[in-house]
Ligand code: UD1
């Protein structure tokens with residue numbers, strides 16, 4: 279069965295108290311919306327339709343960045359969830375397959391759960407995703423008769439008896455697109471909120487003698503975000519899930535609760551992550567690497583056997599080959615560090631390549647920015663860059679070359695040459711003693727000779 283996703287994301291999110299549309303607030307450094315879209319992507323949808331309203335331009339831009347085939351439709355006024363799905367009607371014209379409705383602010387629904395919904399659809403005309411709520415609060419209640427769903431009643435419209443039901447509506451639903459749009463056309467707004475409730479399609483379908491069921495998912499999957507507190511809680515859920523998945527796949531974390539992961543962090547087996555490591559987006563770490571404490575990585579690749587940190591910062595475009603060493607207070611940006619090369623202490627390597635087995639001394643800086651443009655530094659294989667070398671880019675240091683400590687390298691260094699670019703040292707015999715004596719005499723005079 280071909281699937282179309284309709285993702286509701288028009289709501290204002292008043293309680294977020296934000297200029298940013300709610301569905302664009304990040305969890306695991308990806309917009310909430312991306313999480314819903316990613317779960318939905320497991321159904322291999324023929325269409326993905328995002329219903330945007332508040333901040334529609336921003337939402338549309340973000341949606342297309344996540345999936346450039348996504349269509350965005352606008353719900354000018356938020357008149358309810360049925361009215362929201364109604365906006366997808368033109369996009370679904372002539373589609374004929376199944377629609378799965380998701381919420382943009384419900385990021386945790388699992389792909390397997392959506393697959394179960396699609397599976398249940400084979401035996402029923404409509405499938406609702408429900409959950410057994412520890413605290414049913416203001417969720418819509420599912421009124422069941424055996425395994426059949428009779429209707430959904432919104433909290434505001436529910437009797438005390440109905441409010442006692444703990445099987446609740448997640449909001450997600452699956453059904454044939456034509457049937458669903460046909461039912462939606464029948465939905466009115468004569469209820470406690472004056473809104474067009476999507477939930478009303480259940481009773482309408484039952485009145486036509488159609489079969490409707492509700493399947494249950496874990497309550498954690500239905501966690502919605504309405505406030506910054508919810509967002510923080512959702513972040514914690516995301517982190518817990520992501521850490522558990524990594525531990526499961528054979529990664530060692532000595533203090534998992536202190537490791538922060540991004541939605542797309544990829545780490546190979548037998549890699550060790552020490553405490554307080556932060557992964558920004560776009561990080562891949564191969565098997566058997568070690569990321570030591572207090573390191574911050576984003577947009578980078580770390581190969582097998584590399585050791586990073588403690589206190590290292592890998593910025594976008596940092597590419598570490600096998601068995602490289604990046605030590606404390608070292609920043610690497612847009613630079614390829616070839617096999618076995620070492621940058622162990624207090625350095626900045628940006629817009630550069632460091633050849634295999636080269637050693638970069640403490641305090642080395644690639645002076646890559648002239649205030650207007652960025653320039654490249656090329657260091658060959660087996661080179662030795664002395665401590666506190668300034669490499670004023672563009673500049674090349676050849677294979678097997680050396681720079682003397684404290685050098686300011688402004689011209690290329692040919693292979694195997696030693697570049698010394700610092701003021702010559704001069705020693706003046708006895709001058710230190712004389713200077714000390716002079717200074718001490720001056721101090722005594724100032725303090726009036728009494729100590
Ligand atoms: C809805 C369900 C309720 C369910 C709950 C689960 C209805 C009538 N009620 O209630 O049964 O228990 O979700 O969280 O469907 N949206 C739009 N346009 C609109 C209205 C909403 O895009 O006009 C979007 C919102 O941005 C949000 C989602 O739809 O992503 C749900 O809307 P919301 O107003 O939060 O629904 P609830 O009242 O929570």
Ligand code: CA
Pocket residue numbers: 502
């Ligand atoms: Ca809600």
